Amino acid sequence: MDRESELLRAGRFDEAIAHAVRRTQGTPQAPEAWLALAQAQLAARRPEAALAASDAGLTAAPGDAPLLCAKAGVLRSLSRVDEATALYRQVLTREPDHFDAGFGVTLLAVEAGDWAGAETWLRRLAAAHPGRPDLQWLGARAAVGLGDLDRARGDLIQLSRDPRLAPDQRADVLLLLGEALDGLGRAREAFAAAAEGKTIQRRLYAERAAGREGAAERFARLAAWFAAADPAPWRTAPAPPRTVEDPAAHLFLVGFPRSGTTLLEQALAGHPQVVSLEEAPTLAAAHAEFLGSAEGLARLAVLSESEAQPWRARYWAEVAAHGLDPAGRVFLDKAPAGTEDLPLVAKLFPKARVLFAIRDPRDVVLSCLRQNFQMNALTYAFTDLASAAQAYAGCMALAEVYRTVLPVDLHEVRHEALLDDFAGGLAKICQAIGLAFDPAMADPAATARRRTVRTPSAPQVRAGLNRQGVGRWRSYAPGLAPVLPILDPWVRRLGYEV
Template sequence: MNRKERRAAARGAGSDRGQNRAARAASLAAEGAGLHGQGDLAGAERCYREALKQDPAQAQAAHYLGLLAAQSGRLAEAERLIRKALTQRPRDAEALRNLAKVELAGGKVEAAEGSVRAALAEAPDDGEAAIVLGAVLAAQGRAADAETALRQALELLPGHPEALNHLGGVLLAEGRFGEAAETFQAALSVAPGFGEALINLGETHLAAGEAERAEKLARQALSGGSHPRLLDLLSRALAARGASSEALEAATAAATAAPQDLQLRYNLAVTQQEAGRWPEAEVSYRAVLAQAPDFTAAWANLGALLQKQERLEEAEAALRKALALDPSHREARLNLATGLEQASRLTEAAEEVQRLEELASDHPATRVLAARLDRRAGRIEAAAERLAEVPPADAPAVLREDWLFERGRNLDRLGQYEEAFAAFADANALAVERGAALRGEQDQSRRLIETLQARFTPEWVGGWSPLVAPERAESPIFLVGFPRSGTTLLHHILAGHSQLAVMEEVEALDAARRGLADLPLGFPDCLESLGEAEAEAARRDYWQAVEGAVVRAPGQRLVDKLPLNLMQLGLAQRLWPEAQIIFALRHPCDVCLSAFMQNFDLNDAMANFLTLKDAGSYYDAVMRLHHTYAQTLPLDEMRVRYEDLLEDFEGEVTRLLAFLGLEWEEGVRDFTATAHKRGRINTPSYSQVTEGLYTRARYRWQHYRPQLEPLIEQVGPWATTFGYPAV
């Protein structure tokens, strides 16, 4: 054999070896596909990888190895491998369909649409590709097109559970809860173990306001087992019906069972936030954001949480971060606008509301905030017009309450008193259901009043053990009064004086009470034999609560402004006999009416203002307790009537400063500037105190006299007690 013949023989042998390697690769790919179908993923992967070693162009091995990578969450690797397969078989409908699935999972929605449409061009009757197309269109928010695609898929693949599940998701997103539930149930009748459809059915019940059904579904599915997403569903169902401690337990279990699932960790943070566990919620949100800095909803909720804690600069930064990630995030923008309005940064708030109106001009929350800004700008008729209709029936109850309270305020300003009262009554009627749990056995405020009223007798107080009294300069000044009596106005007047630091609505005195309640005799019985060490421990509890809540310059005295510390004056007198008390007063009918007109954050005390009857009886109980204190204790107290302050501002403030041993300073006059400097004011009076003195709320109750007759009977006698004309 000559040289030329030897070279030809070698080429033939190489070709045979290449053909053998290709055949071996094809065999390995087929073997891997068999193992893959049997669930032996490790064996399948070995076969696919060996096939690609034998033949790097083996399309099926690359394609299916890509599927394995996708199943493990390695989406970038999956996309690379499937694209490699498509370079060999560019018209492979199955590979195109699976590429679309991977792109969709990776958030590449537009690319996924291109891939799945290419798959359908090759195989128009591919029902699975039609399912993927429906999922892609749903992800784009194209609900009608998605529904069409999924119904076509079901014509090709009748009863296909995945198609039914995706269709149910589209119907759920459109608010067609009944149809969605039926569709998810159809998927479950075909595939009873289809966990995704089961969870989606629970989500539908939750969205439809059927928390008990969602809870029952989750509990049945969890019987005998534990699944993180079912635990999460159970948690949210429990939270929806107000079982916050159980909800927190389930959310914690869900996040613990799947620590890598950021959505579950986020849901835990939401549950912690709703349960009032704010420090824990902040930790959870920040843990989520450490792993996913672009998690928009976590930034938005963190901002809302910080806003509630008065950490306004941090809150604004978090909300603006959320909006930088997603300018259309309505809740973040609404919270930012609300915070700006409450901080009286009205121009900026109006700019944010304009952006909200561009997103959804008719959204109830946007309309309420826009009306509030109109009112604060003096555009009362425009404000009233925005809320002239009844609030949308499908809006959350809390939002409908906001709508009605704001509507009532504007009607009151327009002199339409009968209509205004009806709006306030409707708003409070909605809040009654939320407040119900805070009444009855849980009404700690009334029970405390009853206990203190019975205990504070001249004989009991006369038997108190002697204590060394702190000096007046080392004692707080307590600014008290029934809610809506003008304490916020007095706060900002006093905060303008260089020798005073005012602390707003911190339950420091209650912290001292809770410490004393742990003593063997409990509270208030322990006050009789209170020793020096015990009294000093209670004072430490108080000052520890003060620390961080207010900044005091050297020499400044603390003014502790918390209206309903009026009920705690016995404790204040016991711990600080030299303490001075500023007792803010306003006409009893005006006070109770104004409380009825306010959208308070509900607690057991504020729940007493949801009806005028409760407001009147609560006022009577609080004032009777104060009268008892005045009869049994040497209170160093000055009364300041709101109406007198309006009539003779300088005279009344001069008298108040003299009581405190202070000289007049011009800073007390410019209380509106003091209020603006504070930023957000955490009371319902935040908008009024920035206006300056006005008289429209003085004796407002007279406009509502026909509606207030029962209230007048309850609190009328107190009017004469406090120097007002008989009613």
């Protein structure tokens, strides 16, 4: 095992990156040095830096298969699926049995719900690369997707004991085991498996999280700033000039992760006039510029048109990078974690409408614990039940403060009510956002099967409308008991049964 891999296994991401940087400086023409740097940057959840390292390595070694696969992995993490697929296919054209490329194509097939394609690739990879634990995990993930839960449970229990697993792999195995156990109705065991997997992730990323602002702390800081702010500067915003490239309407879908945003997005994306983007970092640069400090917030409050225009341009460039052209159509930017970015929406896109997803707080927090997310400042909070509950409460409190200050056109969508009357609920949403109802919207499962949906909710949405997730928290009530006092105020405030 090389030094970078040892450091990554220990969660020492900055040291791994520094070590890899020294390698690239010492041997700038060596593709393996750039590969180590790209892998370290991606493991530290720095995708743009990982892309830059991959491209630098490919400049030194054009066509290098490991580097092409590394770049594809970064693009996949950014939901740029078509570009990732093309790179994997490029490698497989030259090297049909290349493991990383085959694994990447198979993983994309699993994420797309293409079970037949996934099974074909799994058999092919197993024949060429027998006994690999990562391949066994992917096979179990396909089994869960196909509903073969007993097989998945047995395979994952056996795999969880494999000494070859790195910590991040062991966490992945345990979280997937929790999913299989949940499907089998074994809630107590499912909770234990998920909690153990998240504990591993928390340890692994603890060094990176140390000294950084946590999600709940960030929400509290923003809420305190806006509670004390003069609302007058926020009542106006620079109006962008209309161009032929503009969408007919602009929507943001926010709330909190696991609040039903995927179902709603797929329903809206079924409309022929809607272009939808799933969880892309469209406002990440502006967030870093303005929301990280009181000084940045003060500048945002009085942003001029000349100052706003470059940030809008960056936003639309990010949209274009995902292969979308929303000109003349309704553009939906789905950002479940985007509630904190509403000041940016108010200032950069004052005519945009906001859909705010709401779901029973207990189901939301339980799902945040049970699901496996790409790691960032918010999802790190989901590695601990209490932190997840505090982040939820902080986000909802922040949303309440925002609504007293920001002039956003906001429409609440309650997940459970939408499931109770899907067509009627969609008709009300369409009325609120100025969109004519289309019958295709009533079949989100068909839409999801046509599109690439990479969120944890994808399998449920592809399976069609159901209420299996409603009140799921009751089966997990003993495990949730420590955080119910944190959530109960929001359960009551949002009108859910205590």
